Amino acid sequence: MAQPPPPRRHLPSSAIASFIDRERIDKLLARWVPEAADRAFVLRCVLDEGPAHHRGANFVLLSLLGQLLDAAKASPESQGPSVPVPMRLPPHIDVGEDGFYPLSFPRKVLERLAPAGSAAQEAMIDCLTDGPPQHSLANAAMLCLISALLERSGGGAP
Amino acid sequence: MGPPLLLASILALTVVAQALLPSYRLLLTLGGAALSCAVAALTGVGTTRAIFADVPWDVMILLVGLGFLAELLVATRVFGVIAAAVTRWSRGEPRRVLVLFAVAMYAVSGLVNNLTALLLVLPILLILLKLLGVGQRYLAWTLGVLLVACNLGGAATPIGDFPAILLLGRRVMTFQGYLWAAAPPTVVALAALLVVVMVRVRPERGLVREPVATRLSLAVMGALYRKVRLSWRLFLPTAACLLAMLGAWVWVPPSSGVGPELIGWLGVGLALAVLPRTGERVIRAKMDVEAVLFLLSLFVMVSAVRQSGVFDSIGRGLTSLPVPSVIQLVLFLLLAGILTGLFSAGPSMAALLDVAASLAARLSPTAVYVGLALSVCAGSSLFLTAATSGPMTQILTERADLRDPLGAPVRFGFFDFLPVGLLSFALIQTVAIVYALLLVAGSLF
Amino acid sequence: MSRLGPAVASAFHVAAGELGMCSAAWLFVREVAAEGGEPLVSELRDLLGRAYPVLDAVAGRWLEGSREPKVGPDSVLAACEGASRLLVVGIEAMFLDALLPKLGQTRATLLAHSSFPVDWERVVANHERRLETVELSSLHRLAGRRSALLTFLYGTRGESTWVDPAWLRVMGADVRTQFRSIVGWDVLGSVMYLYPRWLSEAPASDFSHLVRA
Numbered sequence: 001m002a003q004p005p006p007p008r009r010h011l012p013s014s015a016i017a018s019f020i021d022r023e024r025i026d027k028l029l030a031r032w033v034p035e036a037a038d039r040a041f042v043l044r045c046v047l048d049e050g051p052a053h054h055r056g057a058n059f060v061l062l063s064l065l066g067q068l069l070d071a072a073k074a075s076p077e078s079q080g081p082s083v084p085v086p087m088r089l090p091p092h093i094d095v096g097e098d099g100f101y102p103l104s105f106p107r108k109v110l111e112r113l114a115p116a117g118s119a120a121q122e123a124m125i126d127c128l129t130d131g132p133p134q135h136s137l138a139n140a141a142m143l144c145l146i147s148a149l150l151e152r153s154g155g156g157a158p
Numbered sequence: 159m160g161p162p163l164l165l166a167s168i169l170a171l172t173v174v175a176q177a178l179l180p181s182y183r184l185l186l187t188l189g190g191a192a193l194s195c196a197v198a199a200l201t202g203v204g205t206t207r208a209i210f211a212d213v214p215w216d217v218m219i220l221l222v223g224l225g226f227l228a229e230l231l232v233a234t235r236v237f238g239v240i241a242a243a244v245t246r247w248s249r250g251e252p253r254r255v256l257v258l259f260a261v262a263m264y265a266v267s268g269l270v271n272n273l274t275a276l277l278l279v280l281p282i283l284l285i286l287l288k289l290l291g292v293g294q295r296y297l298a299w300t301l302g303v304l305l306v307a308c309n310l311g312g313a314a315t316p317i318g319d320f321p322a323i324l325l326l327g328r329r330v331m332t333f334q335g336y337l338w339a340a341a342p343p344t345v346v347a348l349a350a351l352l353v354v355v356m357v358r359v360r361p362e363r364g365l366v367r368e369p370v371a372t373r374l375s376l377a378v379m380g381a382l383y384r385k386v387r388l389s390w391r392l393f394l395p396t397a398a399c400l401l402a403m404l405g406a407w408v409w410v411p412p413s414s415g416v417g418p419e420l421i422g423w424l425g426v427g428l429a430l431a432v433l434p435r436t437g438e439r440v441i442r443a444k445m446d447v448e449a450v451l452f453l454l455s456l457f458v459m460v461s462a463v464r465q466s467g468v469f470d471s472i473g474r475g476l477t478s479l480p481v482p483s484v485i486q487l488v489l490f491l492l493l494a495g496i497l498t499g500l501f502s503a504g505p506s507m508a509a510l511l512d513v514a515a516s517l518a519a520r521l522s523p524t525a526v527y528v529g530l531a532l533s534v535c536a537g538s539s540l541f542l543t544a545a546t547s548g549p550m551t552q553i554l555t556e557r558a559d560l561r562d563p564l565g566a567p568v569r570f571g572f573f574d575f576l577p578v579g580l581l582s583f584a585l586i587q588t589v590a591i592v593y594a595l596l597l598v599a600g601s602l603f
Numbered sequence: 604m605s606r607l608g609p610a611v612a613s614a615f616h617v618a619a620g621e622l623g624m625c626s627a628a629w630l631f632v633r634e635v636a637a638e639g640g641e642p643l644v645s646e647l648r649d650l651l652g653r654a655y656p657v658l659d660a661v662a663g664r665w666l667e668g669s670r671e672p673k674v675g676p677d678s679v680l681a682a683c684e685g686a687s688r689l690l691v692v693g694i695e696a697m698f699l700d701a702l703l704p705k706l707g708q709t710r711a712t713l714l715a716h717s718s719f720p721v722d723w724e725r726v727v728a729n730h731e732r733r734l735e736t737v738e739l740s741s742l743h744r745l746a747g748r749r750s751a752l753l754t755f756l757y758g759t760r761g762e763s764t765w766v767d768p769a770w771l772r773v774m775g776a777d778v779r780t781q782f783r784s785i786v787g788w789d790v791l792g793s794v795m796y797l798y799p800r801w802l803s804e805a806p807a808s809d810f811s812h813l814v815r816a
Contacts (some may be wrong), residue, residue, distance in 0.1 A: 038683065049780055087746060087781050089743050089746055094741045095744065095745075098688075099747055099748075100748060132780065133777060240727065281722065288614070288617055290610060291608055370607060370638040371607070371614070373634055377634045378614055378627075381626075381630055381696065384696075384700075385729040386728045386729055387731060557720075561610070565609050
C-alpha cells in the first residue's frame with residue numbers, strides 16, 4: 001500500500017510576522033487616513049487580523065504598490081465620490097456613519113471597468129467591500145493606491 | 159342548587175383553588191369569573207354587561223394609578239437612599255437592624271403597595287444580612303417582622319394597600335377619615351409587636367458578632383451605595399404631584415363630584431406627563447397586569463354573587479344573630495381575619511365589604527370599616543401564604559443564598575414564619591377588635 | 604480562634620460582584636488592616652486567598668507596603684481619545700469612579716453580564732448620567748469607527764493576561780474589527796501567585812492598547 005505523501009512543509013508564522021513592517025504601511029496610508037487613531041484601526045484590521053498568510057500578502061502588495069506610487073510621484077485623488085467600507089455588523093444593527101471603516105476608495109477608478117451607476121459597477125463594489133476587513137479594507141487600500149497610480153499615469157477616463 | 163348558591167360556590171371554589179395552586183392563580187380566577195358570568199346569564203341573575211357595570215372601576219383606576227406613582231418613586235431612587243441610610247444608622251447591630259428596617263418598611267408601604275415596598279427594601283436588607291452572616295432564628299424573626307410591618311404600613315394609609323384603596327374607592331370612607339382612624343392603631347400594633355419581639359423573643363440571642371465582620375459589612379454597604387443619590391429631577395415633580403393629590407384627597411369635598419379616583423387619575427397623569435420619557439416607559443412596561451386581572455376577576459365573581467342576593471342574606475343573617483351588635487361586630491372581624499389568613503386579602507375584602515355595609519348601618523361605620531381593614535391586615539400576617547408579599551420574600555431569600563456563621567444555609571419558609579405569624583395575628587386582631595369597640599363606644603357617648 | 608468569621612467569605616463574594624475583584628479586595632484589606640493591622644490582613648489572605656486570588660495578590664501587595672492601588676486613568680483616556688462611545692466589560696468600581704468623570708463627551712456603557720449576582724441598576728446609579736448598561740446580545744449597537752472597548756486585566760505575563768470571563772463572550776474575531784480601540788487596563792499590576800479562579804486567560808494581543816497600573 002502506497003504511503004501518503006509527507007505533508008508540505010510550511011514556514012513558521014513567526015517568519016511571516018517578522019517581515020511585516022507596520023511603519024511602512026502606516027506611512028503609506030497616512031495620505032488617505034490622516035488621523036493616527038483611525039489609521040491604527042485600519043492597520044490592525046489589515047495586518048493583525050485573519051490568517052497569517054493574508055496579513056503577509058496584504059503587506060507585500062501594499063508595500064509594492066507604495067513603491068510604485070513613490071516612483072511615479074503620484075498622490076491621492078482629491079475629488080470625486082468615494083465608496084465607504086462597511087463593518088460586518090449583524091444585519092439588523094444600524095449605527096449610521098460609525099458602521100463604516102475610516103477608509104474609503106474612489107468610485108471613479110471603477111468607471112474604467114463599468115459605467116457609473118451600472119449594475120456591474122455595483123456588483124464590483126459589493127465584491128470589493130464584502131467579507132472580513134482583512135479582505136475588504138485591504139481591497140480598499142489597494143484601490144486607493146491603484147487609483148492614484150492610474151491618475152498619475154495619465155490614463156485618463158476610460 | 160339555586161343560582162345564588164351556585165354563584166357563591168364558584169366564588170368559594172375559585173378562591174380555594176387559587177390559594178392551593180398559586181402558580182395557576184390567573185388562569186383559575188379568570189376562568190371562575192367567566193363561569194360566574196355564564197351562570198348568571200343563563201339563570202337570569204344578570205347579564206355580563208350588568209355584572210361588569212357593577213365592577214368598581216374607580217378602585218381599579220386608583221390601583222393602576224398608584225402603581226404608576228410607585229414606579230415613578232422607584233425611579234427617583236428615594237427608597238434606595240432611605241434603605242442605605244437605615245443601614246448606616248443600624249451600625250450593623252442586629253437589634254437595630256430589625257427595628258429600623260421594620261419602621262422603614264412600615265413607612266414605605268404606607269406610600270406604595272406592599273409588593274413594591276418589599277421589592278424595594280428587602281434586597282437591601284438581604285445583602286446586609288448576607289454580609290453580617292446571621293442565624294436561622296434571627297433571619298426568620300427579622301424577615302417575619304418586616305412582612306408584618308409591611309402589612310401594617312399598607313393598612314395605615316388609604317393608598318397603602320388594596321383593602322384601604324377599596325374603602326376609599328367605594329367612598330365608604332374619606333381619605334382623611336381613614337388616615338386619622340387607621341394610622342394610630344397600626345402604629346400601636348407595630349409598637350406592640352416590636353416590644354414583644356425585642357423584649358421576649360430576642361431573636362439576636364445566640365448570634366456571635368465580630369467587630370471586624372460588622373465593620374466589613376458596613377464598609378461594603380457604603381461602597382455599594384457610595385454615590386447613589388436621590389434623582390431630584392424625578393423626585394421634585396413626583397413629590398409635588400403626590401402632595402397635590404394628598405391635598406386634594408383631604409380637601410376636595412365629595413359633593414363636588416370629583417372623587418378620589420379622579421384625583422388619583424389626574425394627579426398620577428400629571429406626574430407622568432411632567433416626566434414624559436420616564437412616564438411613557440412606566441406606562442408601557444411597569445403596569446402590574448397580573449394584579450389588575452386578578453382583582454378584576456374577583457370583582458366580577460363578587461358582583462355576580464352580589465346580584466344573586468347572597469351577601470344581603472349573609473348580612474341579614476349576621477345582624478339577626480341573637481347577640482348584641484358589638485358581639486356581631488367582633489364575630490365579623492374575627493371571621494374577616496381568619497378568612498384573609500386562608501384566602502388572602504383581595505377575595506376576603508371584596509366579599510366582606512358588602513356584609514360590612516349591613517353592620518355599618520347600625521354601628522359606627524368607621525369602627526366597622528377600619529376594624530375590617532385591620533382584621534384583614536391581621537389575617538394577611540397569619541400565614542406566609544396569606545399575602546403575595548410572603549411567597550415573594552421566600553423566593554428572594556432563597557435567591558440570596560444566605561448562610562449562617564458556620565456556612566449552613568438559612569431559610570425562610572412557611573413554618574419559619576409561623577411563630578411570627580401567630581404572634582402578629584393575635585396582636586393585630588386584638589388591636590382591631592379593641593379599637594373597633596372603642597370607636598363604637600365613642601360613637602355611643 | 605480567627606476574628607474573621609465565615610460570613611466574611613460571602614461578604615467578599617457580594618462585594619466582588621458589584622465592586623469588582625480588585626476594588627473589593629482593596630476595600631477589604633484596608634478595613635481589615637484598620638481593625639487588626641497586618642496580622643489580620645495575613646489572616647484574611649489565608650482565609651480567602653485561595654478562593655479569591657485577586658484578594659490574595661492585593662493582600663500580598665499590602666503586606667509589602669503598598670497602601671493603595673494606582674488608579675490614574677490618564678493612559679486609558681489617551682487610548683480612548685477621539686472615541687465617542689466606550690463599552691466597558693467588567694466592573695472595577697474604584698477605577699470606573701476615576702475614569703468616568705474624565706470621559707467628557709464619550710458615552711460609557713457597561714456590559715450587563717457577570718458570573719456574580721449584580722444589581723445593575725445600583726451599579727449605574729453610582730454613576731449618575733455617566734453610565735448605562737447593555738445586554739450581551741445588543742453590544743453590536745455600540746460598535747463603530749469611533750467606539751472603544753475596555754476591560755480590566757488582572758496581571759499580564761508575556762503574551763498572557765487574565766480577564767473577566769465576560770470578555771471571552773465579547774471578544775470574537777467579529778467584534779475585534781468593529782471597535783477602533785481595544786483597551787486592556789491592568790488594575791492588579793502584578794501576576795497572581797495562585798490559580799486565577801473566577802478569571803480567564805486571554806492573549807495580550809487581543810488589545811490594541813495595554814495600560815498598566
